[in-house]
Amino acid sequence: MAGFEGVVVSDPSLHNQFTQVELRSLKSQFLSMRTSSGSGDGGPLTVRDLSVAMSKLKIAGDGLSEDERAALLGESFPDLDHQVDFELFLRVYLKMQGRVGAKNSSSAFLKAATTTLLHTISESEKSSYVSHINSYLGEDPFLKKYLPIDPMTNDLFEISKDGVLLCKLINIAAPGTIDERAINTKRVLNPWEKNENHTLCLHSAKAIGCTLVNIGTQDLAEGRPHLVLGLISQIIKIQLLADVNLKKTPQLVELIGDSKDVEELMSLSPEKILLRWMNFQLKKGGFRRLITNFSSDVKDGEAYACLLNVLAPEHSRKPYPSTVKDLLERAKLVLEHADRMGCKRYLTPKDIVEGSPNLNLAFVAHIFQKRNGLSSQMKQITFLEANSDDPQVSREERAFRLWINSLGIPTYINNVFEDLRTGWVLLEALDKVAPGIVCWKSANKPPIKMPFKKVENCNQVVKIGKQLKFSLVNIAGNDIVQGNKKLILAFLWQLMRYNILQLLKNLRFHSREKEIKDIDILNWANDRVKNSGRHSRMDSFKDRSLSSGIFFLDLLSAVEPRVVNWSLVTKGERDDEKKMNASYIISVARKLGCSVFLLPEDILEVNQKMMLTLTASIMYWCLKRPITEDRTASSDGENGSSSETTSTSALDDTASESSLDDSGGR
DSSP: OHHHHOSOOSSHHHHTTSOHHHHHHHHHHHHHHHIIIIIOTTOOOBHHHHHHHHHHTTOSOTTOOHHHHHHHHHHHOSOTTOBOOHHHHHHHHHHHHHHHOOSOTTSOGGGSOOOSSOOOOOHHHHHHHHHHHHHHHTTOTTGGGTOSOOTTSSHHHHHGGGSHHHHHHHHHHSTTSSOGGGSOOOSSOOHHHHHHHHHHHHHHHHHTTOOOOSOOHHHHHTTOHHHHHHHHHHHHHHHHTTTOSTTTOGGGGGGSSSGGGHHHHHHSOHHHHHHHHHHHHHHHTTOOSOOOOSSGGGTTSHHHHHHHHHHOGGGOOSSOGGGOOOHHHHHHHHHHHHHHHTOOOOSOHHHHHHTOHHHHHHHHHHHHHHOOOOOOOHHHHHHHHHTOOOHHHHHHHHHHHHHHHHTTOSSOOSOHHHHTTTSHHHHHHHHHHSTTOSOGGGOOOSSOOSHHHHHHHHHHHHHHHHHTTOOOTTOOHHHHHTTOHHHHHHHHHHHHHHHHHHHHHTOTTTTTTOOOOHHHHHHHHHHHHHHTTOOOOOSSTTOGGGGGSHHHHHHHHHHOTTSOOGGGOOOOOSHHHHHHHHHHHHHHHHHHTOOOOOOHHHHHTTOHHHHHHHHHHHHHHHHHSOGGGSSOOOTTOTTHHHHHHHTTSSTTGGGSGGGGGGGGGO
């Protein structure tokens, strides 16, 4: 089980400062430094060498000059000729990170760097999320023997260690994301089965929009509190904000003056839409302040008191919260009003007064779910229906949006057609897929007020696309600025396909740098299935027989015989049987460690683009495994380690921290 244990550091206090993803990346970088120092792998590396070596590889302390690095080493280590082992290297890394300070503090939840000395968790948040889990999963047939969880203990993290709770929570947030037949739910799971659950969890979380940085399956297996709680935070946030958009709640058009503002509203994140909704309702109640955040602006409870009185005046009681001077008492009255409305308590009076942003956001989102106070104006809703997308366009927009967000670019997008119109996000994505190809000196960073600046960005996008040999006939930068959906989807498909083919090409033990084409992926899949002794095949990525799902199940079984439970597979003849197979295929692929963003409908309708990405993702996962592990199943469960080491480095993870795992060997 050595592979499953991951990288082990003998000092527990040092080990706990890193996730397994980080340890694997740093180990690879450390070995690379020793090799490049001239001593060969295993040779001596001294403290004196570290400044130059870490600078060359851009390890830690990006804001430090080489002199500053050397000064820091001199302060910390009197003997500069002392030989450096891996643990000493980790200590130096932490010191440099501490000197620079946390640079990723702008993003909530998991996007911030986890290599810090402060892995603290909020007890209030833990208690709130435990209450949410108890409420929504209390009757689950498998989990009810473990629930309710006591928020005063660390039982949440213990129960999460087998991955079942996290997978079930994802399905509550986005129903149907995981085919529960793919979750391993035996009473006692071996490490390989737990690892499968964690891999399924992480890739499914990514597929519903969670941001996953520096977290791997081993971190979930160890129940690391700050990482588990961060993941749960995101999943619950996605659930609570699911209806805060024009598609799910078309009545939101009431917030805007005319149809010209619809595009702006569609481009806003759910949090900003929620703020706009809150201010809209507060204005009705005569509230004079503008609420701009879910922290300091709601601390005094006055906005909440007004909001609830507008939405549910029949539940008001004396004394009115606004007449009470003590802030804690006022917050208590606000929550009592919410209770009478039937709203869940995601926070305490103290959380309101202290301005807990995550819990206040959850509270307001739940109020919106319970009673949004918006009227159904048929004229406005008809306008939305006239501008709605057909189902395939919506699915492709979703797939490309999730894929772009998974690249790890600084900008998080909520709507492909609106958020890409400045060209900036496309430039960021291009830079991830083809590093160094963007001329940033010629790029204009948002916010961009002048239309011609957006056109300049988009013209560069088109120019780069032509460099990459995309088919861009009759496409100009202005088409992107104007939000031409057909052309934007066409460009994104070519960018996604280019990324897939480059990843396959770069596999050092497979292609020897030769170009990979669609036909190579098709032939690989057919050969793999044929060599496994099965008889299904596909003639092309638009072969209608693929709708049954049998070929993809054969392919998944061929690359990992244990992953498909054939007793759960249908014949794929009737529509309902095809849909069951399609749902199972997606979950099994994610269970292996493939990053896929398609929906069952894409398989049922044989969407050619999605068939290619699914096949390529399986191919990439299979070929990326060490050659010694590309074998038939063994009975000891050891090749669970394969999924662990690749679970965060699948098809689209060129930008994730885990992709550094391979950098030392290239």
